[in-house]
Amino acid sequence: MSRKLLALALAAAFLPGLAAAEKVTVYKSTGASGETVYSQVQVTGSEAVQVNADSPEAQAAQAAEPEASPTQKACDMARANLEVLSSGRPVQFDRDGDGEMDIMSDDELATNRENAQRQVRAYCEPVAGEGE
Structure with missing residues (x-):
């Protein structure tokens, strides 16, 4: 099997997984100092945004959630x-x-x-x- 054909076969095998990346909803708003804030909880004035679960926005929203004492x-x-x-x-x-x-x-x-x-x-x- 040629290398090009092998590469094409591998790419075809992985594309469905990439296309089906999990989407999550995060809420984008502006903080008191004008900074952009992402959260998993909807707050007044926030905008719902669909992002990939591993995107920087989703990671920021996850990190913003306070850990339980x-x-x-x-x-x-x-x-x-x-x-x-x-x-x-x-x-x-x-x-x-x-x-x-x-x-x-x-x-x-x-x-x-x-x-x-x-x-x-x-x-x-x-x-x-x-x-x-």
Whole structure:
């Protein structure tokens, strides 16, 4: 097979993937200092723009999203745990680290649910006087 034919075959194979690059919507607006701002969240006066997921605009919008604080992450995890433990479905876990999954007993579920409720209260409920 000639090199030109091989190159053409490879190009034809990769073109559909390039044409189908994932599109995302970002919102373009002007900041207080006149700078262009991209965000994943629509704000007043912003313009919706369709861009490729790997474009600089999409990367800027991704970077602009604030990361959750450690307390918020702990709150989210505690709520997720409480939801699973309160679902009424069997909960599996590796009791002794051997890779075999065991089902929590009713007593274990109750104890873990109480612990999860305490974690939700500790991480998710505001402390009196905080934020005032």
